[in-house]
Amino acid sequence: MLSVLLSSAAGGFLLRGQFRRIRFLLPAFVLFAAVGGRIELLGLAVGLLILLVKVPKKGVAPWLQWIAAALAATLLGFRIQFVTNPAGGYVYLNSVSIPLTVLWVLIILRSREELRRTFPRPALQIMIDLLLVLNAALLALISAQTQASPIAFYLPFTLLGIVLATAIAAYRGESLPPLHRTVAFGLALYGVSGVMKGPISLSLLAPLALISFPIMTTSQALLVQSLAGVHPKLLPRWFSERGYTQGSFSFLLLLLSSALALGVVLAVHCSPTHGMLVAGIVPVLIVVHLSRRKVSTWLTRRWAEGIGDRSFLFDVGFHNLTLHEAVARAERMLFARERSHMIVTVNSVSLLKSRKDPTLLEIYRRADLVTADGVGIVWASRFLGLPLKGRVTGIDLAQSLLKRASVNSYRVFLLGGRKGVAERAARRLEKRFSGLDIVGTHHGYFEEAAGLLAAIKEAHPQILLVGMGVPKQERWMLKYVKELSVPLMIGVGGAFDLFAGDCRRAPLRWQQLGFEWLYRLLHEPRRIKEALAIPHFIGRVLAARTAVNLSTFIDLPGVEI
Numbered sequence: 001m002l003s004v005l006l007s008s009a010a011g012g013f014l015l016r017g018q019f020r021r022i023r024f025l026l027p028a029f030v031l032f033a034a035v036g037g038r039i040e041l042l043g044l045a046v047g048l049l050i051l052l053v054k055v056p057k058k059g060v061a062p063w064l065q066w067i068a069a070a071l072a073a074t075l076l077g078f079r080i081q082f083v084t085n086p087a088g089g090y091v092y093l094n095s096v097s098i099p100l101t102v103l104w105v106l107i108i109l110r111s112r113e114e115l116r117r118t119f120p121r122p123a124l125q126i127m128i129d130l131l132l133v134l135n136a137a138l139l140a141l142i143s144a145q146t147q148a149s150p151i152a153f154y155l156p157f158t159l160l161g162i163v164l165a166t167a168i169a170a171y172r173g174e175s176l177p178p179l180h181r182t183v184a185f186g187l188a189l190y191g192v193s194g195v196m197k198g199p200i201s202l203s204l205l206a207p208l209a210l211i212s213f214p215i216m217t218t219s220q221a222l223l224v225q226s227l228a229g230v231h232p233k234l235l236p237r238w239f240s241e242r243g244y245t246q247g248s249f250s251f252l253l254l255l256l257s258s259a260l261a262l263g264v265v266l267a268v269h270c271s272p273t274h275g276m277l278v279a280g281i282v283p284v285l286i287v288v289h290l291s292r293r294k295v296s297t298w299l300t301r302r303w304a305e306g307i308g309d310r311s312f313l314f315d316v317g318f319h320n321l322t323l324h325e326a327v328a329r330a331e332r333m334l335f336a337r338e339r340s341h342m343i344v345t346v347n348s349v350s351l352l353k354s355r356k357d358p359t360l361l362e363i364y365r366r367a368d369l370v371t372a373d374g375v376g377i378v379w380a381s382r383f384l385g386l387p388l389k390g391r392v393t394g395i396d397l398a399q400s401l402l403k404r405a406s407v408n409s410y411r412v413f414l415l416g417g418r419k420g421v422a423e424r425a426a427r428r429l430e431k432r433f434s435g436l437d438i439v440g441t442h443h444g445y446f447e448e449a450a451g452l453l454a455a456i457k458e459a460h461p462q463i464l465l466v467g468m469g470v471p472k473q474e475r476w477m478l479k480y481v482k483e484l485s486v487p488l489m490i491g492v493g494g495a496f497d498l499f500a501g502d503c504r505r506a507p508l509r510w511q512q513l514g515f516e517w518l519y520r521l522l523h524e525p526r527r528i529k530e531a532l533a534i535p536h537f538i539g540r541v542l543a544a545r546t547a548v549n550l551s552t553f554i555d556l557p558g559v560e561i
């Protein structure tokens with residue numbers, strides 16, 4: 001078992017770094033280390049080199065290339081010399097050994113090439129290679145005839161390591177053309193060197209037998225069109241009505257045939273009961289059929305998406321603005337008096353809350369300006385490939401607008417905080433910003449809204465700062481945004497405590513390093529619950545990155561090689 005793992009690991013490891021240029025020869029290199037110098041390895045290497053040569057994709061050139069590769073491997077040791085006679089003894093092939101071996105290799109290469117054309121996307125290509133190699137590897141583990149041949153035993157595990165390494169590289173966005181010819185050629189020789197000598201030789205062919213389905217249906221289409229002048233139905237009606245394409249239906253057949261092959265092997269080498277275990281794939285396919293659209297929708301959700309000047313993270317669209325740009329946009333809202341505007345500032349904790357609170361999520365979606373209040377949001381945007389220009393916290397945005405208000409005589413109302421906090425904040429702000437006109441204040445712990453609403457309407461503010469914490473302040477703004485008709489309403493969280501001098505903000509250096517949350521936690525231990533949400537947020541971002549990469553990988557266009 002250790003040697004099996006080492007051969008798979010070697011196949012994957014050699015795909016990295018300097019060995020990429022010779023990746024098509026990796027099976028020969030790895031097997032040389034596993035089984036020593038044998039003439040068959042030279043045949044494998046020469047055949048792979050021939051397949052590496054670029055030839056025209058149409059006409060007889062591909063066939064000539066495949067025949068040359070098959071002949072090289074056959075003349076250098078890979079040959080179907082005999083098969084087991086079910087009645088007893090062996091049937092020696094003698095003069096037909098070489099042409100039969102070449103024909104076998106051609107069938108495998110041609111079938112695999114047709115699969116590449118049917119499923120051009122790299123993700124499906126790798127899935128197909130993985131299915132075929134896993135079939136061969138399972139057969140190698142339970143077949144005594146395969147285990148008697150070192151090359152036949154180690155080759156599928158070497159191919160498995162190469163396929164897995166290719167999948168990882170492609171998932172990471174690295175440029176690696178698919179290795180379908182290497183895999184197909186290796187599997188063909190694997191069958192020749194071990195499996196073809198036994199009565200279950202066709203079990204390896206079963207997964208590839210139905211691969212020819214696209215060829216058959218295409219030929220049928222051409223024949224019907226030429227003879228009758230009508231369009232043939234390439235798919236059963238039940239499948240076509242449910243959105244299946246020619247490719248997806250063929251892939252379904254590939255899964256079923258792979259299960260059939262495994263069932264044959266288990267039935268012959270173990271017991272019929274073990275062979276029946278593969279029937280378990282039927283409920284799996286039913287689940288895939290029922291959930292495929294939901295899974296597709298899940299993969300294309302707005303984990304991370306850029307639309308215009310907004311970066312959508314977990315369905316919340318953040319405006320990609322600097323603080324200066326956000327202030328300029330907010331000022332323009334002041335003069336758009338046809339309606340009220342809401343500005344919200346979102347950090348990682350409030351973003352997580354919106355995942356569980358549909359109302360809060362809807363408020364974030366309807367807000368006129370959404371900024372990243374925390375460094376976690378900025379990090380997440382960069383990690384997910386939609387980098388925001390930087391943080392625009394509620395405190396910084398409020399201070400900048402208050403400074404502009406002192407210059408341009410904008411009327412301001414402060415709502416929120418404990419009793420007396422808003423009043424103290426107003427006095428300190430008026431001293432700090434000369435000319436600032438704060439037309440009213442009110443604490444955030446009120447039971448009846450009627451008196452508060454009347455006071456706000458009477459004051460006629462142009463800017464209403466609401467500091468009640470998330471999600472209370474957002475819910476309040478949404479509820480009364482139309483009734484108050486205040487040009488600009490901004491949720492500022494606990495900013496009034498800072499403005500009133502009741503607590504200190506983290507030093508600038510801590511803010512620049514992204515540790516403002518840690519400074520708050522050290523000075524306000526009661527925030528420990530919010531701090532515990534940070535690992536949860538990081539996990540969400542990592543999961544989103546995985547989903548985005550997977551969706552991108554699946555949607556990659558086919559690679560012509």
